[in-house]
Amino acid sequence: MTFIGTDNFDHDQAPRIGVLLTNLGTPASADKQGCRRFLKEFLWDHRVVEIPRPVWWLILNGVILNVRPGRSAAAYRSVWTDRGSPLLYHTEDQTSALRDNLQAEFGERVTVEFAMRYGTPAIADVLQNMLQGGVRKLLVLPLYPQYSATTTGSTFDAVAADLHGRRWIPDLRFITHYHDNPAYIDAVANSVRLYREEHGQAEKLVFSFHGLPKRNLEEGDPYHCECLKTSRLIAEKLGLEEDDYLTTFQSRFGRQEWLQPYTDKTLEALPEQGVKSVQVVCPGFSADCLETLEEIALENRDTFTTAGGERYDYIPCLNAQPAHIDALAGIVRAQIADWLHAPH
Numbered sequence: 001m002t003f004i005g006t007d008n009f010d011h012d013q014a015p016r017i018g019v020l021l022t023n024l025g026t027p028a029s030a031d032k033q034g035c036r037r038f039l040k041e042f043l044w045d046h047r048v049v050e051i052p053r054p055v056w057w058l059i060l061n062g063v064i065l066n067v068r069p070g071r072s073a074a075a076y077r078s079v080w081t082d083r084g085s086p087l088l089y090h091t092e093d094q095t096s097a098l099r100d101n102l103q104a105e106f107g108e109r110v111t112v113e114f115a116m117r118y119g120t121p122a123i124a125d126v127l128q129n130m131l132q133g134g135v136r137k138l139l140v141l142p143l144y145p146q147y148s149a150t151t152t153g154s155t156f157d158a159v160a161a162d163l164h165g166r167r168w169i170p171d172l173r174f175i176t177h178y179h180d181n182p183a184y185i186d187a188v189a190n191s192v193r194l195y196r197e198e199h200g201q202a203e204k205l206v207f208s209f210h211g212l213p214k215r216n217l218e219e220g221d222p223y224h225c226e227c228l229k230t231s232r233l234i235a236e237k238l239g240l241e242e243d244d245y246l247t248t249f250q251s252r253f254g255r256q257e258w259l260q261p262y263t264d265k266t267l268e269a270l271p272e273q274g275v276k277s278v279q280v281v282c283p284g285f286s287a288d289c290l291e292t293l294e295e296i297a298l299e300n301r302d303t304f305t306t307a308g309g310e311r312y313d314y315i316p317c318l319n320a321q322p323a324h325i326d327a328l329a330g331i332v333r334a335q336i337a338d339w340l341h342a343p344h
Helices: 032-044 053-077 086-109 125-131 149-164 182-200 214-218 223-240 263-273 290-306 324-339
Strands: 016-025 112-120 135-142 171-174 205-212 243-250 275-281 311-315
Touching: 016 149, 016 324, 032 053, 032 112, 053 125, 053 290, 086 112, 086 324, 112 125, 112 149, 125 135, 125 149, 135 149, 135 223, 135 311, 135 324, 149 171, 149 214, 171 243, 182 214, 182 223, 182 275, 182 311, 182 324, 205 263, 214 223, 243 263, 243 290, 263 275, 263 290, 275 290, 290 311
Parallel strands: 016 112, 016 135, 135 171, 205 243, 205 275, 275 311
Antiparallel strands: none
């Protein structure tokens, strides 16, 4: 094995602390070629699709990558901006805001960067730059409030794979979830409260989380349970009764059964049940992205109104809202303080 070096960092000086935020990733361009490259990397991850590799290779390369990139490109074009994809620029803004927040207290000893699990900036590239810049204590914070092997677990795989090839490994801490962190719960609840103060209240509040195959739950993934707990805690903060809100799961893929109830099927059925107005929020997404802005805000709006619904509101993700940044800073600050007070 060839080991990757770092630099000529003086180990006697105060170690620099690096905070690495990660998210899923995004195509580099909203065209068929950009989406194909992204989907190929994303869908080949064994954490994302657990079908045996030879069978999945045939399905992925023979069918999906010939059909899905064009559809994905059309969806991305509907939300693309001058700064690129929403997920990219929101993550950039979150990183900048968290860096300012932490450096106001800890100074230049703390640096904050971000990387994407798929696409760019790649985890390996950002880690190389951070270590060359003097980082010797590394905190990785995947921006997935609820743990899943498909997201947080896959991020750990990528970090571990990079460090596996390094001669010198930094002190490492890895945040696996923050689904019930009080500051995070408060931030989501307050965003709903402020939206309702401005726009009024709907009959139902729908918490929509990204879906997973039901088999993941049966094999021990805690994601489903953590999503339900997040919904319950936010509802309690808002003073909602059990009949005032629903928890649903979006973005299913393939023919196998996924976590239910499905968001689109639920929204389609609600008008027949007498529910004519809904507000939808996505507490499993730290930043607005294709799944929230195209699927939830646009596609599912059409589903609800076509079925007879009269009012449909999408409540944006926390993005770089100050309360969200404060929540993330609180999660990180405890780890940094522990490092700084530990004997060298």
